[in-house]
Amino acid sequence: MLANFLIGLREGLEAALVVGILVAYVVKTGRRDLLPAVRAGVAVAVTVSLAFGAVLTFGPQGLSFEAQEAIGGWLSIAAVGLVTWMIFWMARTARFLKSNLQHGLDAAIAAGKRAVVVMALLAVGREGLETALFLWAGAKATGTSTSPLLGAALGLAAAIALGWLVYRGAVRLDLRVFFAWTGLFLVVVAAGVLSYGVHDLQEAGILPGLHALAFDVSTSIPPTSWYGTLLKGVFNFSPATTWIQLAAWVAYLVPTATVFIRTTWGTPTRASRPAAVPAGVPA
Amino acid sequence: MPRSALSAAACAALVLPFAAGCVANTPASTSAAGSGAVTVDSSATACTLSAATAPSGTLTFSVTNSGTDVTEFYVLAADGLRVVAEVENLGPGLTRDLVVQARPGTYVTQCKPGMVGEGIRSDFTVTDSGTTVGPTGDTATQLAEAEESYVSYVKDQVGTLISGTQEFAAAYVAGDDATARDLYAATRLHWERIEPVAESFGDLDPFLDLREADLEAGQAWTGWHLIEKDLWAPAADANGGVAYTPLTQTQREAAAAGLVANTQAVVDAVNAPGFTFEAFQIANGAKALLDEVATGKITGEEEIWSHTDLWDVQANLDGARVAFEVLRDVADAADPELVKTLDARFTDLAALVSAQGSAETGFTSYDALSTDQVKQIAAAVDAVSEPLSRLTATVTSAS
Secondary structure (H helix, E strand, O other): HHHHHHHHHHHHHHHHHHHHHHHHHHHHOOHHHHHHHHHHHHHHHHHHHHHHHHHHHHHEEEEEEEHHHHHHHHHHHHHHHHHHHHHHHHHHHHOOOOOOOOHHHHHHHHHHHHHHHHHHHHHHHHHHHHHHHHHHHHHHHOOOOOOHHHHHHHHHHHHHHHHHHHHHHHHHHHHHHHHHHHHHHHHHHHHHHHHHHHHHHHHHHOOOOOOEEEEEOOOOOOOOOOOHHHHHHHHOOOOOOEEHHHHHHHHHHHHHHHHHHHHHHOOHHHOOOOOHHOOOOOO | OOOHHHHHHHHHHHHHHOOOOEEEEEOOHHHOOOEEEEEEOOOOOOOEEOOOOEEEEEEEEEEEEEOOEEEEEEEEEOOOOOEEEEEEEEOOOOOEEEEEEEEEEEEEEEEEEOOOOOEEEEEEEEEEOOOOOOHHHHHHHHHHHHHHHHHHHHHHHHHHHHHHHHHHHHHHHHHHHHHHHHHHHHHHHHHHHOOOHHOOOOOOHHHHHHHHHHOOOOOOOOOOOOHHHHHHHOOOOHHHOOOOOOOOHHHHHHHOOOOOOOOHHHHHHHHHOOOOOOHHHHHHHHHHHHHHHHHOOOOOOOOOOOOOOHHHEEEEEEHHHHHHOHHHHHHHHHOHHHHHHHHHHHHHHHHHHOOOOEOOEEEOOHHHHHHHHHHHHHHHHHHHHHHHHOOHHHHHOOO
């Protein structure tokens, strides 16, 4: 039960957090009219995932391992691209706050309506197929026991609750602080997604070095523990990380975070104390 | 919509950008004593498989987690390192199917309760069932390229064939027999290079290329060899003791018109949208061309009046060679030894044939060849034919 709960939590967490931030962003910038677009993106991703999962589980045709890896890998790369774009879209928006808040924001959002839908779709869809396959396998097994399905469902619910809490906290934040911190958070998430995608490609034999581990802390952070689950769900942290994974993570995180911090906090020197800058005061 | 169609559509929509990724959930070979389906029980301390061997093809590992922690199941290559297939994140109490396109060989299976460590490993053997395992990824791309390149070769050849045939037919109808005799073998060259393709269109091959000896009762004789006989009119003793009657002008016109029309039908079929010639057909065609050489050409039966058999031998050889070349990359990846053998034997055969002339300068007449020369060429043809018969299997099982 607990193990299945943690799987549900892990699979749902990243999506819930990204969607939570997306909704907080839309609400805080006074564009509640975009909420249906977010809802639509999430609904489409959930429906499509469940439908494909059901067909692939119960239909006569399944997916080969290679195809599953390829789908996971490509969606990861697309997700990293989109999240990165969103981060800098936010950063640009934050910058406009210095001068003409309303005007700048409108310009940024005008470009972003379709992006909001796609972001929501991709955040949910990336883990969606895997989760759907898990859920349907659970449904198939309900003849023997309903506890796997129940555990996973509770885990997903917990993930959504955590996403909602992040959203609540985020909407209370001052707008500039919100941009700064959620943006930075998303940089770390995207780095994790990239690293995870790299691992998929290593497993598929496209990239080498699957067994060249940079570190292996799986004895102190077991992947099936609750903290291992949280780290994996939020940051895609893998207790056994290969050198190439680590390199990809660093190669993405360091420059992206650097550019983001410079863009958002104006000068690198202020980056250390972002919260100290009061809202509305020109930096 | 029927379930299978729905499933195939969903599968296609998902994996369209990723080459061949759809596999049957129910292996075709399950009838044979449950082969093709292996159940795996992964508990906290054990990894129990229902079988340690399975025949090649689509294998389904039905993995059940009977432990209390999350588990993973891997199929690894013989080195125990490379991942062939895996199912991750299998919660307690759940069963997931892992579908693998398995080629013959040894593998290592591994359960990983708790998703850490070396897991519980055992050896697994996939025997050769003769089932071809579908191509994926790069091979699929290579095969698609091979097919495309062979189809453009065929289109190029039929283009030259139709214009040559028209010229030949015109000279024949005009009574310019000397020109027609000159054009005969050189034009047929383009026909003989792609004959397996023409044979795939059913009726056209007999209309165009039937020999008198193969005529069935009541069958009308048309095509190249009817005209051949008329151009190289035999003496009575070579014609079954009956004096040969030349065709009338009306018969000539009908024979020429039929030859052009039927050739045009081949051209149209080849250029029709959607015409493809699949890799296995290319490989089989290569073999068919050499069989032609062995059964008809090298015996001198094909061109019994004109004795231009060596032109046909050269053309069949060209066709087989091109077919082999377009499939070379795929074959080389699957069986480099076979490719090396074919290279060497094709070269030997080509040397023997080119000793008797070329398409540009003309070939020795078949009746001028010594028995030894014929035997030599026949042996060289057989030497290519034997490894070539393995090309289809090699290409279709490559993945």
